[in-house]
Amino acid sequence: MQYSFTKTAIIGAGISGISTAIKLLENNYDEFLIFEANDRIGGRINTIPYGNSFLELGAQYIHGQVNNPIYKLALENRLIEDKYKEILDETDDLTKENIYSDNNGVRLDEKLLDWAQFCFYNAYNLAHDLKHETNQNLGEFIYENYIRLMTEKLDPIVFKNEINQNLIDAIFQWNFKWECMFNGCESLFDMSLKNFKNYTKLDGCQIIEFNNGYKSLLQSLIGNFQENFEKNLKLNFELKNILLCHKLKNDINSECEHCKHTDDENKIVLLFDKDRVVLCERVLCTMSLGFFKENFENMIRPSALVPNEKLDAIKRMGFGTVNKIILVYEKPFWNENLELINPIWNIESREKMFETLKNKNVKTRWFEDICSFCTANNNKNVLIGWIAGNYHESLSNDEIKRDCTILLRKFLGREDIPEPIDLVRSNWYSNRFTRGSYSFYAYETFDEDTKRIAKPISFNNKIFIQFAGEATHDNFYSTVHGAYLTGLREADRIIKDL
Numbered sequence: 001m002q003y004s005f006t007k008t009a010i011i012g013a014g015i016s017g018i019s020t021a022i023k024l025l026e027n028n029y030d031e032f033l034i035f036e037a038n039d040r041i042g043g044r045i046n047t048i049p050y051g052n053s054f055l056e057l058g059a060q061y062i063h064g065q066v067n068n069p070i071y072k073l074a075l076e077n078r079l080i081e082d083k084y085k086e087i088l089d090e091t092d093d094l095t096k097e098n099i100y101s102d103n104n105g106v107r108l109d110e111k112l113l114d115w116a117q118f119c120f121y122n123a124y125n126l127a128h129d130l131k132h133e134t135n136q137n138l139g140e141f142i143y144e145n146y147i148r149l150m151t152e153k154l155d156p157i158v159f160k161n162e163i164n165q166n167l168i169d170a171i172f173q174w175n176f177k178w179e180c181m182f183n184g185c186e187s188l189f190d191m192s193l194k195n196f197k198n199y200t201k202l203d204g205c206q207i208i209e210f211n212n213g214y215k216s217l218l219q220s221l222i223g224n225f226q227e228n229f230e231k232n233l234k235l236n237f238e239l240k241n242i243l244l245c246h247k248l249k250n251d252i253n254s255e256c257e258h259c260k261h262t263d264d265e266n267k268i269v270l271l272f273d274k275d276r277v278v279l280c281e282r283v284l285c286t287m288s289l290g291f292f293k294e295n296f297e298n299m300i301r302p303s304a305l306v307p308n309e310k311l312d313a314i315k316r317m318g319f320g321t322v323n324k325i326i327l328v329y330e331k332p333f334w335n336e337n338l339e340l341i342n343p344i345w346n347i348e349s350r351e352k353m354f355e356t357l358k359n360k361n362v363k364t365r366w367f368e369d370i371c372s373f374c375t376a377n378n379n380k381n382v383l384i385g386w387i388a389g390n391y392h393e394s395l396s397n398d399e400i401k402r403d404c405t406i407l408l409r410k411f412l413g414r415e416d417i418p419e420p421i422d423l424v425r426s427n428w429y430s431n432r433f434t435r436g437s438y439s440f441y442a443y444e445t446f447d448e449d450t451k452r453i454a455k456p457i458s459f460n461n462k463i464f465i466q467f468a469g470e471a472t473h474d475n476f477y478s479t480v481h482g483a484y485l486t487g488l489r490e491a492d493r494i495i496k497d498l
């Protein structure tokens with residue numbers, strides 16, 4: 001065993017762990033160490049160099065401008081384009097082309113599309129503003145109201161047309177997928193209706209990208225504290241267990257072999273991989289909710305000290321997977337002005353399409369889950385496929401490349417589309433330090449479960465274990481700005497007790 005000591009331990013160097021560390025340093029407190037399981041900082045912010053540019057495997061956008069601390073930091077440090085000095089609309093460039101086409105390669109009628117979108121988002125907003133008690137899930141509510149609005153408002157001549165009816169359903173399914181992406185779930189039927197209002201969307205543009213990637217935000221945040229930050233950062237340290245070996249040891253944990261290494265009774269013992277042990281007085285856990293779901297129950301000992309309400313909240317809160325499939329081409333086969341390709345699965349011709357694919361060795365229909373392919377501002381040769389769920393993580397790169405090519409050829413009606421020359425993909429579910437992408441209020445989640453997850457564990461009025469990370473923010477869960485603010489919140493708690 002190798003023993004070392006620190007006053008405060010921060011577990012995880014994602015944005016929440018980093019924001020805590022920097023706030024502590026700003027307050028002249030440096031008796032802490034940050035332990036990160038990976039060999040890099042950033043967690044779910046993961047900008048990787050690619051060619052002359054970069055790719056984002058995790059967070060990509062700043063969601064909203066008004067009162068968004070990440071937007072403020074990005075603007076102050078000139079990390080985003082000057083046009084964002086103004087508060088813009090939700091989508092920043094309405095002149096870009098969005099293709100909505102079906103599996104026969106036919107573009108959707110714009111009027112029909114606008115109308116179906118209008119009904120969907122009316123139903124969606126009704127769900128957000130809902131005031132009455134209900135046991136429905138989000139998906140059911142939206143579907144019911146979508147159908148109601150559709151029948152109330154649709155021109156009867158269009159509505160009776162069977163082809164349009166099929167398309168209307170298909171557009172609904174696509175919107176459903178789109179919202180799964182934003183909410184981090186696999187189905188809106190898994191989401192809570194009554195707690196849907198808990199998420200607060202900040203005003204302004206929702207899709208602001210960093211000129212040099214999200215990583216530049218971390219570099220700016222660390223800024224002048226680079227030296228101290230690096231001194232306090234321990235990469236490749238995987239926390240396995242937290243043992244509370246403080247004054248309680250005579251009662252509950254008298255066997256603790258580690259306490260003899262310190263005279264101080266108020267110690268927490270952190271057990272890391274490779275037999276490394278760190279003794280500290282306080283620990284801040286910033287691991288993802290996905291990690292907690294898998295490990296929390298056995299992580300803290302004695303387990304009697306972990307309130308059941310926290311454990312239950314961790315189990316109830318939703319945590320889904322959203323991934324990116326980045327297709328790299330020799331040169332773009334799309335127009336310069338393209339923003340999105342949205343495959344709209346026509347229910348009628350879908351079966352016929354899969355019949356024709358049988359001899360191509362396409363084993364599963366996984367690619368039905370791809371919601372959209374978007375272009376990237378910083379890299380003109382790539383298309384980024386967005387997909388919710390994790391089944392596809394088990395597929396090989398070759399299978400994914402081949403199936404995406406089939407999909408694009410069918411939906412764009414172009415047999416000349418080449419195979420990508422490279423594929424880069426995220427696998428957030430297979431990553432055992434994340435086990436998914438971001439959190440959401442699931443159907444079974446109780447109101448204020450984020451507060452239960454965030455609540456520190458104390459004994460005799462002394463705090464031992466604190467919690468930060470996106471899943472601990474009441475209104476901005478799932479986002480970078482939410483995670484950042486939870487880091488500041490916990491830094492304040494540490495500073496208050498100094």
Ligand SMILES: Cc1cc2nc3c(=O)[nH]c(=O)nc-3n(C[C@H](O)[C@H](O)[C@H](O)COP(=O)(O)OP(=O)(O)OC[C@H]3O[C@@H](n4cnc5c(N)ncnc54)[C@H](O)[C@@H]3O)c2cc1C
Pocket residue numbers: 011012013014015016017035036037038041042043044045057058059060061062063237238239240286287288291322323324426428433434436437438468469470471478479480481483
């Ligand atoms: C594909 C994708 C797209 C996204 N897009 C956006 C977006 O556009 N805009 C937006 O605002 N948000 C987006 N998000 C969400 C955003 O990335 C997260 O909410 C945020 O980065 C979470 O930060 P965090 O500090 O809470 O957690 P993390 O970034 O997960 O940090 C936790 C750290 O703890 C480490 N760790 C875990 N277990 C251990 C252990 N046992 N020992 C030591 N260290 C450990 C992890 O390695 C990790 O570095 C996206 C996320 C994904 C996955």
